[in-house]
Amino acid sequence: MTRVLVLYYSSYGHVRALAQAEAEGARSVPGIHVDLRRVPETVPEAVRRRAGFAADDTPVAAPADLEAYDAIIFGTPTLFGMMAGQMKTFLDQAGGLWARNALVGKVAAVFASTGSQHGGHEATLLSTQIPLQHFGMLIAGMPYSFAGQTTAEGIVGGAPYGAGTIAGADGARAPTETDLAGARFHGAHVARIAARLAGAVLAEEAA
Numbered sequence: 001m002t003r004v005l006v007l008y009y010s011s012y013g014h015v016r017a018l019a020q021a022e023a024e025g026a027r028s029v030p031g032i033h034v035d036l037r038r039v040p041e042t043v044p045e046a047v048r049r050r051a052g053f054a055a056d057d058t059p060v061a062a063p064a065d066l067e068a069y070d071a072i073i074f075g076t077p078t079l080f081g082m083m084a085g086q087m088k089t090f091l092d093q094a095g096g097l098w099a100r101n102a103l104v105g106k107v108a109a110v111f112a113s114t115g116s117q118h119g120g121h122e123a124t125l126l127s128t129q130i131p132l133q134h135f136g137m138l139i140a141g142m143p144y145s146f147a148g149q150t151t152a153e154g155i156v157g158g159a160p161y162g163a164g165t166i167a168g169a170d171g172a173r174a175p176t177e178t179d180l181a182g183a184r185f186h187g188a189h190v191a192r193i194a195a196r197l198a199g200a201v202l203a204e205e206a207a
């Protein structure tokens with residue numbers, strides 16, 4: 001089985017909804033095992049409650065878990081134009097994996113939720129890819145074969161750099177059907193690439 005991890009941080013549920021759609025898309029590809037995990041919260045419980053963060057019973061991952069996967073799809077809200085600190089803190093604890101080249105050659109992809117259309121959506125997708133390239137991961141974007149991203153009708157999340165949604169300034173906007181379709185497409189796209197690479201490695205080992 002090719003193993004895909006969908007790993008996310010979400011305060012208010014938008015990224016979580018996209019993560020579930022990414023996992024659904026990856027699971028639609030035959031021969032793929034998919035796990036859905038979130039990174040640990042770093043905000044104190046009292047602050048979480050005061051800020052109205054959503055409860056989330058998704059199991060939490062540890063950095064050491066990443067090594068077990070062929071592909072990892074990372075999801076984050078845009079906070080001040082870039083990935084959430086919770087995700088960065090998680091990645092900053094993966095130094096041991098980096099030192100052993102443990103993630104080199106694995107597939108990585110990014111999806112994001114952003115408050116406003118031009119508030120850092122693409123910047124988040126792109127800048128989140130920087131540490132993943134330091135790990136030696138191969139970045140899969142969201143190709144234009146997902147035609148939904150090119151619509152000029154209404155507000156649409158995502159870009160060639162990854163899937164996404166626009167939550168609205170007050171977070172009241174739920175991911176649209178197009179955004180969820182984009183996330184499902186993206187999850188399946190990453191899973192297919194990972195399966196092809198895993199198959200190529202097996203063929204090479206057998207030769």
Ligand SMILES: Cc1cc2nc3c(=O)[nH]c(=O)nc-3n(C[C@H](O)[C@H](O)[C@H](O)COP(=O)(O)O)c2cc1C
Nearest residue numbers: 010011012013014015079080081113114115116119
């Ligand atoms: C501290 C903080 C910083 C934020 N910074 C931005 C920002 O720079 N640009 C933007 O468009 N939205 C920003 N937002 C809105 C979030 O992107 C939005 O709430 C998020 O996409 C919701 O995702 P979630 O429901 O998964 O937590 C910010 C929100 C918070 C709480």
